[in-house]
Amino acid sequence: MASGRVLVVDDEQNLRKAVHRTLTKAGYDVIEAEDGEKGIAAVQAGDNPLRLDVIICDVHMPKVGGKEVVTYLKSQFPSVPIIVLTGDPQYKDATDFLANGASAYLAKPFEPAALVKTVAKCVESHVFHH
Amino acid sequence: MHTTDLPPEAFYPELVTFTHHNPNPVLLLDAEGHVRYLNLAARQMQQEMGLTDADILRVLPANLIEVVRQCLDCGTQARRLESQIQDRWFGWSAYGVPGGQTVYFHGADITQYKRVEKEQNELRLKLVQNDKMASIGQLAAGIAHEINNPLSFVVLNLNHIANYGRSLLKIVEQYDKVATLVKGSTISKELEAEFAGVEDAKAQEGLEEIQEELPCLLQESQDGAERIRAIVLNLKEFSHTGEGAQKHADINRCLQSTLKIVSYELKYKAKVIEQYGDIPEILCFPQELNQVFMNLLVNASHAIKQNGEIRISTARRDEHVLIEISDSGCGIPPENLGRIFETFFTTKEVGKGTGLGLSISSEIVKKHQGRIEVKSTVGIGTTFCIWLPIGQEGQKVKKS
Numbered sequence: 043m044a045s046g047r048v049l050v051v052d053d054e055q056n057l058r059k060a061v062h063r064t065l066t067k068a069g070y071d072v073i074e075a076e077d078g079e080k081g082i083a084a085v086q087a088g089d090n091p092l093r094l095d096v097i098i099c100d101v102h103m104p105k106v107g108g109k110e111v112v113t114y115l116k117s118q119f120p121s122v123p124i125i126v127l128t129g130d131p132q133y134k135d136a137t138d139f140l141a142n143g144a145s146a147y148l149a150k151p152f153e154p155a156a157l158v159k160t161v162a163k164c165v166e167s168h169v170f171h172h
Numbered sequence: 173m174h175t176t177d178l179p180p181e182a183f184y185p186e187l188v189t190f191t192h193h194n195p196n197p198v199l200l201l202d203a204e205g206h207v208r209y210l211n212l213a214a215r216q217m218q219q220e221m222g223l224t225d226a227d228i229l230r231v232l233p234a235n236l237i238e239v240v241r242q243c244l245d246c247g248t249q250a251r252r253l254e255s256q257i258q259d260r261w262f263g264w265s266a267y268g269v270p271g272g273q274t275v276y277f278h279g280a281d282i283t284q285y286k287r288v289e290k291e292q293n294e295l296r297l298k299l300v301q302n303d304k305m306a307s308i309g310q311l312a313a314g315i316a317h318e319i320n321n322p323l324s325f326v327v328l329n330l331n332h333i334a335n336y337g338r339s340l341l342k343i344v345e346q347y348d349k350v351a352t353l354v355k356g357s358t359i360s361k362e363l364e365a366e367f368a369g370v371e372d373a374k375a376q377e378g379l380e381e382i383q384e385e386l387p388c389l390l391q392e393s394q395d396g397a398e399r400i401r402a403i404v405l406n407l408k409e410f411s412h413t414g415e416g417a418q419k420h421a422d423i424n425r426c427l428q429s430t431l432k433i434v435s436y437e438l439k440y441k442a443k444v445i446e447q448y449g450d451i452p453e454i455l456c457f458p459q460e461l462n463q464v465f466m467n468l469l470v471n472a473s474h475a476i477k478q479n480g481e482i483r484i485s486t487a488r489r490d491e492h493v494l495i496e497i498s499d500s501g502c503g504i505p506p507e508n509l510g511r512i513f514e515t516f517f518t519t520k521e522v523g524k525g526t527g528l529g530l531s532i533s534s535e536i537v538k539k540h541q542g543r544i545e546v547k548s549t550v551g552i553g554t555t556f557c558i559w560l561p562i563g564q565e566g567q568k569v570k571k572s
Contacts, residue, residue, distance in 0.1 A: 054321055060328035067332075102317065129320040151324040151401055154331045 043069035044158075046095035046165040050074050051081045051111065052127065053100065061098060064154045065161060070095075078111045082118050094119055095165045100127045101139065109142065116143040123164035197231070197262075197279040203244055205229065205237050208274060221258055230257050232277055233264055243268030243275045254282070261286040298532065316404045323404070327397050334390040341383055402432065421458040423493055423560070424448040424486055430465040431484065438473045442480035442499070449487035455563050460536045464544075467529040468497045468556050474520065475501025475554060488562075492542075495558040503550035512546065 048070045052058050058074045065072050075081030078099070085094055097115050112124055123145035139147060145167065146160050180187055191198055192211050200209035207228055210218065218228050233239060233253040242248060243266050253264040263282040268275050355367055374380075431444065438444055472482045481500045486493060504512060511517045513534040537544045541561050548554040 054325070056325040057321065057328075060325035060332075063332055064328055127324075129317040129324075150320040151327040151397070154328055157328075 044162055044165065045069050045071075046161075046168075047071045047073070047093050048161060049081050049085055049094055049097045051076070051078055051097065051099040051115075053077065057100075061157065064157055068158045068161070070161065070165075078114050081115070085119075094122050095168050096123055096125060096161050098125045098127060098161070102129055109139070112139055112142060112144055121168070123168050125160055125164060196281075197277075199228075199232065199277040199279075201236075201240055201275050201277065203240065203273050203275075205240055214279075221260075231255060231262060231279070239266050240268075240275045244273070259283070312407045316407050319400065319404050323397065323400055327394075327401070330390065330394050330397060334387075334394065337386050337390055341386065344379070344383075405429075407433065418455050418457055420453040420455055421461075422453050423451060423456075423461070423495060426458050426462050427465055427484055427486065427495070430462045430469065434466055434469045434473070437470060438482060441473050441476045441478055442482045445481065445483045447483070447485040449485065451486050451488050451493045452562055454493055454560055456540055456560065457536075461540070461560075464533040464536050464558065465495075465497070467533045471529065472497060472499035472501060472554070475499050475503070477502070489559070491562050492559045493562060495560070496555055497558075498553060498555040500553040503552055503554055504546070504548040505550055509546065509548060513544075 048065055050058050050061050050065075050072060052061070053076050055076070058076075062072045062074055073081070073084045075084050081097070097119065099111055099115060101109075101111070112126065115122075115124055124143060126139045126144040126147040127150060128147055129150045145164050148156060148160055194211055195213055197214035197217050198209075198211040199207055199214050202208050207225070210228070214228075217231065218225075221231070223230065229236060233255045239250050239253065243250060247268050249268070250264075250266040253266065255262045255264065260281060260283045262279045264277050264279045266275055266277050351367065351370070354363075359367075427448070428446075431438075431446070435444070469482065469484075476482070476499055483496070483498045485496045487496075488494070508517075508519060513530050517531075534544050537558055537560070543559050545557045545559075546554065547557075
């Protein structure tokens with residue numbers, strides 16, 4: 043069973059829950075947040091604030107744009123890999139996100155297996171970097 | 173007396189000369205509509221157009237007699253009359269001579285003006301059409317994005333539901349084995365009643381049916397979600413915004429995604445046969461080509477009444493990719509075959525065809541330095557061939 047701590051930032055509650063459930067089943071600890079700021083508050087409020095292995099983040103949210111969120115999260119957690127979720131598979135900025143610090147992206151809708159695999163890869167790389 | 177106050181009769185020879193040598197055609201008609209006089213320009217026009225004296229009236233407006241009557245009866249003038257003959261347009265003014273029995277027609281060749289007007293109209297309609305396509309594209313991309321959000325958790329949740337369902341069925345099966353064992357031994361009356369209750373509940377709730385159908389229902393729902401995903405993806409591929417840029421695209425994929433968009437239109441009318449050849453990617457405007465493919469497929473479907481066949485094939489022919497779209501529909505009569513790419517030419521009923529589809533398609537193909545050809549036999553069907561040059565990338569592919 044895999045292990046690691048994952049922060050899921052998405053304004054869509056049902057999606058957060060679905061991702062949460064999928065990753066919990068795969069063995070991860072999951073923290074949910076509806077936006078970047080709340081995500082950081084949630085991470086720091088936990089028992090072990092320093093440990094975060096992956097951030098999963100939607101890039102189409104009402105309040106803050108995806109780029110800002112990625113930049114912000116990257117500034118707060120420079121070493122933590124970020125997986126970008128996009129509703130547009132041909133999103134022209136997807137490659138920009140990768141260039142700007144995101145480690146991977148998943149096009150909605152994604153299969154649970156793809157989610158788990160992507161998270162596992164990122165956790166591995168994170169552990170490896172440490 | 174001021175010279176300007178003199179009556180026109182005072183300038184008898186000058187005004188006649190002016191009329192006779194006027195560069196615009198002037199005709200004088202009597203009350204019956206017979207030509208009594210032509211000036212030099214009208215004569216020249218008659219010769220240029222090869223019209224006999226009897227034919228000369230054809231250059232005048234079609235409602236000629238009516239105009240003549242009106243001018244004579246009411247002494248009115250008629251302006252801005254138009255006539256068309258042999259690809260030339262004329263604008264006419266008619267003047268009844270007061271108290272007389274003749275009417276003057278004074279004309280001007282407005283062919284050039286008409287051509288510009290027509291071009292402007294076509295341009296305007298094309299702009300409207302392009303605008304419409306762009307709006308549809310934006311709308312489609314927006315809707316696709318909105319659908320993908322809820323679809324994401326539907327897909328994830330369906331997966332969990334499927335797993336949970338399988339687990340529940342497994343547990344019930346396991347329990348059944350135990351229950352059978354226990355029932356085989358000596359048990360109390362109360363327990364026996366409990367088991368009977370369980371059996372009742374099983375029958376009432378239809379456990380057998382649930383066991384049988386649950387996996388199918390879940391599979392069908394997952395297939396459905398997958399289909400929604402494919403439709404959304406195709407919708408996006410079909411009309412992607414932020415386009416305008418050329419890119420390398422696989423024509424087979426373009427055809428497949430366009431076909432999915434129009435399959436709802438086609439599937440009740442025709443069997444679609446797809447024969448995709450081994451072709452290189454080409455540098456093109458994919459969604460514009462998609463528009464061409466969609467036009468051809470929708471036309472194919474309109475040509476078929478029922479139980480038809482639509483065949484789509486691609487192949488490499490030297491330095492070109494050849495795309496063929498054939499239908500077993502009604503065919504195009506030879507007299508129309510030369511006109512189908514004309515703007516506004518349509519044989520479809522009002523409201524169904526704009527006469528723009530094929531003209532836009534032909535322009536898009538031209539923009540790709542390609543060509544579009546048509547072969548058709550009435551009652552047998554129609555085949556459209558699109559030839560697109562492979563270009564540099566293709567040549568590289570060929571060399572390596």
